[in-house]
Amino acid sequence: MADVCGVSRRTIFRDLETLRAAGVPLAFDSNGQRFHIPDTDFLAPTSLSSEEALSVMVLCHELGDGTGLPYYSSARRAATKLENSLPEHMKQQLREISGSVEIKLNPVNQPEEAQSAYQTLVDASGHRHNVRIQYRSIFDGDVIQTKLSPYKLLFSRHSWYVIGRSSIHRAVRTFKVNRIEQIETLEDTFEIPQNFHVDRFLRNAWHMIPEAGPDQHIIVRFDPLVAQNVAEVQWHKTQQIHWNEDGSIDYEVTVSGIREISWWILGYGSRAKVLQPDSLKDLIADHARKILENYSDSVxxxxxxxxxxxxxxxxxxxxxxxxxxxxDLLTEWLKEKGHEVVLCRDPGTTEAGERVRDLLLHRKELDLHPRTEMLLYMAARAQLVDDIIRPAIASGKTVLCDRYLLANIAYQGYASGLDLEDVRSVGKVTVARVMPDLTILLDLPEDVAFPRLGKNLDRMEAKGVAFMHRVREGFLKEAEIYPHVAVIDATQEIATIQAAIREAVSARLKEMAK
Known part of the structure; x- marks a missing residue:
């Protein structure tokens, strides 16, 4: 070969090594004294569109080998071959796309020794051979030895798992490959039961840990702050989501046990409440007591x-x-009860909100259409929710807000003539399901309220008594359908009004604790 090509033998062997490094399956025929490439190792040429070729290469470029994804090395070699065959203008396009796209995945935690176990399992599963494994089990709390029939290998949540029948458990179990400390292929073989399917097997577990016993029908209520995050993920194949009027969800799912799902529920803290079954309620309560004991010195x-x-x-x-x-009076009372209180006003509190407030209330020379007013209020509220209200609630603080979405429905809807459903629809997007646990509606006749305002009226106050009358009517009508509104007679003495407010707050707290 060297003579035919006019090069040295060293060059030939170097080129052969380069081909091997590129993944070319070279074989040496000792009879014919020649190297060859088996026909079965290569597919027939195929045609890819420029978009298809670029998509494959961009993914391989941006994922990076550090992710530890299965088959990445082979895919990267294929992408390199594609890239080398591209015309220059497409190479430039690839560079431009790669420069504007970045993909981040959590790296796979797959120790080097797990690679050997993985390969052994691939071979054993393919040839239907049993294996004997020594496994570090976090659930049994010890290192166990078992004979395993490796039915299937599963790549899920950035890790490899093997699913198969375990002799020690006498049942089909899931084992994480990187916790296999030793593995040995056995001579005896196995058959996969005809009724075994990975999807059906995992359907009976929250994720990877089937538990003995009958299926459990579970209902968990997630409050509005986390409801959207829970609802937008397919956590389990049997899950059903039911939205409630207050923005919370009831999450229904059927699983084979309660142990693993209890860990998931605990991750949402006080934002999740188990409605059924009682056995799961008891388990969560027991976990909560133990958590409190762990931090008794700090609490x-x-x-x-x-x-x-x-x-x-x-x-x-x-x-x-x-x-x-x-x-202000309610704030003092709540602080005495142990609440950390955050005060805000809508519009306002944030820098953007205060500027919008000034525009809406103090720029009397502006002739703003009710739709413009409504959208400005909504914009300020969106900033308030993201910057102040949501973070405060998430950190366990109580929020008292001067006005919220109900005000737009009354002022721009009932009083100014905008379509009520339009206002509600925009409001739904604005608050992103962050709604008050309780709205205190102080009801006062307009002929009593208007004289209290004095002479220095803002834009909204200056619209007059008739406008104020329509606003009040809107508030009262909406209170009949709006969730969790306490209508308080504001013609009473200040102390009497405050007592009624505290009674409403206490009643709502008891209701939420059920």
Whole structure:
């Protein structure tokens, strides 16, 4: 070959090594004294569109070998071959796309020794040979030895698992490959039962750990702050999502046991509440008690007996109803009860919100259409939710807000003539399912409220008594259908009003604790 090609033997052997490194399956025929490539190792040429070729190469470029994804090395070699065959203008296009796209995946935690176990399992599963494994089990709390019939290898959540019948468990189990410490292929073989399917097997477990016993029908309620995050993920094949009026969801699922799903529920803390079965309620409560014991040195003694549930309360009503006074009094009372309180006003509180507030209330020379007003209020509220309200609730704080979405429905809907469903639809997008646990609606006749405002009226107050009357009517009509609204007679003495508000808050807390 060297003589025919006019090069040295060293060059020939170097080229052969380069071919092997590129994944070319070279074989040496000792009879014919020649190297050859088996026909079965290569597919017939095929045609790819430029878009198909670029998509394969971009994915291989951007994923990177550090992810540890299965078959990545072979895919990367194929992409390199494609890239080398591209015309220059397509290579430039590939460079431009790669420069503007970045894909981040969590790296696979697959130790080097697990690669050997993985390859042994691939061979054993393919030839239907049993294996004997020594396995470090986090559930049995020890290293176990078992004879395993490796039915299937499964790549899930950035790790390899083997599913098969275990002799020690006398059942089909799932084993994580990187926890296999030793593995030996046995001579005896196995047959996969005809009724075994991976999908059917995993359907009976929350993720990877089937448990003995009858199936469990589970219902968990997630509050509005986390409801969207839970609902947008397919956690389990049997799951059903039911949205509630307050933005919470009831999550239904059927699994074979409660142990593993309990860990998932606990991850949502006080934002998740098990509605059924009682056995899961008891298990979660037991976990919670043990968690509290672990941190007993750091938790105030008052919290060891009674936890303080955060609340989101909005105050509304026509101008002059006394919202600020009552909000301040309620703040003092809640702090005495152990709540950490965050105050905000809508629009306002954030930098963007305060600028919108100034535009809406103090720029009297502006003739704003009701639709413009509504959209400005909504924009300020979106910023308020993301910057103040949602983070405060997530950190366990109680939020008291001067006005919220109900105000737009009353002011721009009922009083200004905008379509109520349009206002509600925009509001739904704006608040992103963050709705008050309770709205305190201070009801005061407009002929009593208007004189309280004095002479220095803002844009909304300056619209007059008739406008204020329509706003009040809107509030009262909406209170009949709006969830969790407490209508308080604001013609009473300040102390009497405050007592009624505290009673409404206490009742709502009891209701939420059920």
């Amino acid at each position: 105030p003694s008052s919290l060891n007996t009674q936890s303080v549930r955060p609340l989101f309360i909005s105050f509304d009503g026509i101008d002059g109803a006394g919202k600020s006074t009552q909000r």
